[in-house]
Amino acid sequence: MPRTALVLRHTDGDHAGAIGSRLEDLGLRLHYVDMHRGGVLPALDGFDMMLALGGPQQVWQEDEHPWLIEEKAAIRDWVARRAKPYIGICFGHQLLATALGGEVGYAAQPEIGLHAVDLAADEDPHSFLSGLEGRHPVMQWHSAEVTRLPEGARVLGSSATTPVQAMAVGDHALGVQFHFEWTLEGVKGWAAHRNWIEGLERELGEGAHDRICADLAAREHDVAAVTHTVFGNFRKASGL
Numbered sequence: 135m136p137r138t139a140l141v142l143r144h145t146d147g148d149h150a151g152a153i154g155s156r157l158e159d160l161g162l163r164l165h166y167v168d169m170h171r172g173g174v175l176p177a178l179d180g181f182d183m184m185l186a187l188g189g190p191q192q193v194w195q196e197d198e199h200p201w202l203i204e205e206k207a208a209i210r211d212w213v214a215r216r217a218k219p220y221i222g223i224c225f226g227h228q229l230l231a232t233a234l235g236g237e238v239g240y241a242a243q244p245e246i247g248l249h250a251v252d253l254a255a256d257e258d259p260h261s262f263l264s265g266l267e268g269r270h271p272v273m274q275w276h277s278a279e280v281t282r283l284p285e286g287a288r289v290l291g292s293s294a295t296t297p298v299q300a301m302a303v304g305d306h307a308l309g310v311q312f313h314f315e316w317t318l319e320g321v322k323g324w325a326a327h328r329n330w331i332e333g334l335e336r337e338l339g340e341g342a343h344d345r346i347c348a349d350l351a352a353r354e355h356d357v358a359a360v361t362h363t364v365f366g367n368f369r370k371a372s373g374l
Contacts, residue, residue, distance in 0.1 A: 139163070152320075232284075247274065253269075325343060
């Protein structure tokens with residue numbers, strides 16, 4: 135029976151990007167559930183990996199988005215009870231924190247576009263970040279952040295404005311505030327999705343998409359190196 139990754143999606147036009155490609159290279163099929171479209175979560179027993187993507191929602195908006203209650207419960211079951219491989223990206227990172235008892239609030243300063251993060255800053259870096267000591271460029275788009283870690287979680291990285299850019303729960307769950315699944319090709323593809331471009335221009339003004347593409351093109355190799363190293367470390371540590 136083929137191995138399968140459950141991919142939780144929260145906005146139209148999104149996909150697993152570079153992380154999805156790496157999962158497929160490992161022989162995993164991607165099973166998407168569009169939570170924002172009323173998608174029904176399947177029984178978790180048949181899955182080997184859970185990947186929660188970004189989204190325009192906020193984790194505390196359970197009245198506006200009742201499906202958040204079920205999704206958080208599934209993440210809690212997957213990570214805390216089953217202890218199986220999980221990656222949460224941006225909104226998925228924040229969902230991991232709140233599902234396990236942490237807190238998320240509005241960020242003091244949103245980060246959108248190419249920004250620097252400091253990884254593996256302590257003397258005993260987590261295995262997820264092996265080989266990534268120092269400052270690295272990553273892609274961002276968030277207005278909220280983890281403000282209190284859940285019990286047992288560990289901070290793996292920070293930026294000038296966001297103290298929890300990455301966190302680990304054991305050796306099987308990884309949350310990253312930055313979008314390490316995004317590629318230059320994928321970001322260029324936003325042009326086909328009006329909701330992405332309109333959202334970006336509301337935040338950064340006219341021409342924002344072209345500017346972000348240019349910034350990413352200039353650092354594409356460095357951004358891709360973070361993705362390659364973090365995912366490789368995660369695969370080994372989690373047993374995926």
